[in-house]
Amino acid sequence: FACPSAPGGANIAAGAVVCVESEIRGDVTIGPRTVVHPKARIIAEAGPIIIGEGNLIEEQALIINSYPENIMPDTEGVEPKTMTIGINNVFEVGCVSQALKIGDNNVIESKADLGKNVILTSGCIVGACCQVNTCEVIPENTVIYGSNCMRRVQTERPQPQTLQLDFLMKILPNYHHMKKTVKGTSTPVRN
């Protein structure tokens, strides 16, 4: 379905809870049941960002689709790359994510730093303060932890934070103003 994009380029689906104090710049699509806390920043500089449903983006998290370092913004012939983020991911407080492709059920803990060339599959946990800027695909269910970014594989993926999401979707509107969502086209208007 084609939704008319809301002013400012942000395309927030119905059912998503996005606080007004968050900064959303560029062409960003946010799926339903996603919660974006105040002071979170989603910046689509070098291309659009598509965020799936059920994600939790906490305060001071920065999701940025930035230009590669050696390319100036004005250069022609640079194709905009889309950043896709799957469902049920958690971006904890203060994390920075520039990864172009993030799968489902990942947890990016506080102050973690994901580089541009990393691709997260599903069920990965990037520990607090871990910097992952290698050029690789992180296999499923990997846990990156510790000051040396040790890795291990866990047997089960982290659970989706449904309880937390439900709680936040009820409580956040009591204390913050929300950004306007696009009306869903699920029920066609009858003439």
Place this chain on the structure above:
Amino acid sequence: MASLLQPDRVLYLVHGEKKIRSSLSTLYFCRYCSELRSLECVSHEVDSHYCPSCLENMPSAEAKLKKNRCANCFDCPCCMHTLSTRATNIPAPLPDDPSKTAMKKAYYLACGFCRWTSRDVGMADKSVASGGWQEPDNPHTQRINKLIEYYQQLAQREKLERDRKKLARRRPYMPLAFSQHTIHVVEKYGLGTRLQRQRPGAPITSLAGLSLKEGEDQKEINIEPAQALDEVEPLPEDYYTRPINLPEVTSLRQRLLQPDFQPAGASQLHPKHKHLLIKRSLRCRKCEHNLSKPEFNPTSIKFKIQLVAVSYIPEVRIMSIPNLRFQKECQVLLTLTNPVESITHVTLVGCEEGDPEDINSTAKVMVPTKELVLAGKDAAADYDELAEPQDFQDDPDVVAFRKSNKIGFFIKVVPQREEDGDVTVSFKIRHDFRNLAAPIRPSEEDDAPTEAIWLTHHVELSLGPLVA
């Protein structure tokens, strides 16, 4: 500049078996011997055992039985963090009615840091929150226990023979019958529970034990010698060709923390019980008085006895250093703080030529010759606005400022060496010390209740590099 307050800038010299130079914050002061003591010239004794996560106290006998491990807490085998117990609801058939299912709680262990769970190694969820988790048994336990028993018996027999020999020779000199070597043999295989230091004049308890043992018929323990095998298990065929699954390989640290099994694969890493920590008390070796005795309660960080040096000895600290130039006189500002509540008189004396304690100084220092007077520490001074400021006649060339129990004073430093290292100066500080611990002798004259003795300490300061 916080770097001037670092503890290793000002070192005090401790006269002990070894000459140790360390900062005042790490030293103790024995007020019975009136000397500084460092950690190396006191004896350390174990006071109590406690678990660092559940803060549960444990008597020493029980700790020894449990091999110094806590009964309730576990360590993550992967990252050595403390494991926490988590609960999930699982549907389970009711015991009365197998067709209906009810939600029962199942508990598993999980690590908050590396996300390891007990399900990763195949440990089933338990139905009780604590006490259900068992460590796997070591297959060699029986053999090891038998070996330990045999060697303990051997050690005891050796000790008895040694004591018998000593006694036969030295009958008239009973108190010195047991040498240090004997005690060491007892400790050899863990027989004795505590190191019994020989105190001169203490009654000998082992003598009584000797006579009893002579009559007893001890059980003979025999062990089979270990068998050497000719054949070794062959390596699997694909040992060299099989690709390594790196997340499955355990690190050396993970492996060696489980010396029983030393598993090579991460799927065999079982959690171990948490290691206990100890609280220790320190005792002066010369006068046998306690210098530091912590409280018994693991949750309390206070001390029953705390004879630390900072509460008895005036502390020298560096306040500001100008640019130090080779062979040019510079003025360094130091502070002196008085920790006691009475007025203290401090005299600084430079080190003489050929002073055996003065080995590190690389500059000449001129200390103020006059006696510095420090006011007592008054805890209520901050709140008492009506207090009159005490009038000390301070020479402004020597004393820069004065603030309650602290003064700032100048010393002149002339760096003598042009090399790369830090400029180090040393001098002696002589102050009066009132010993409040000594018993008050009933004196006929109406003397001051405590007499002051003069203590001298050798202080070394590290002033930083030369400026070109």
